[in-house]
Amino acid sequence: MWGLLTGTAFSLGAYGSNYHEFGLAQEPDRFWYLIKVQGAIWAYVVMLAFVDFPLIKHLYERLIAFKNQHKIIAYLTLYLLVPIIVVALFLFCLHVFDIQ
Structure with a gap:
């Protein structure tokens, strides 16, 4: 959720290669896509931590x-x-x- 606070979304890629940084002002579509992906991963991790299957x-x-x-x-x-x-x-x- 760091991207929502800073206005910059980071995509590290595999092992740090293919690093991308998307700013809200420069590329809003890519920024919001990465924020949605990171939010989905965060929600999944929280669900696994607190929900018992x-x-x-x-x-x-x-x-x-x-x-x-x-x-x-x-x-x-x-x-x-x-x-x-x-x-x-x-x-x-x-x-x-x-x-x-």
């Missing part, structure tokens, strides 16, 4: 119980198979959408 809590507790009972399977799955599947899915999407 029973299904997510139940699934998390079951995952922890499974992990404690089957440590080898859980660690192989979480630290070996999941990263391989994520990278494969990423490469598949690059191939399908022909992104270079």
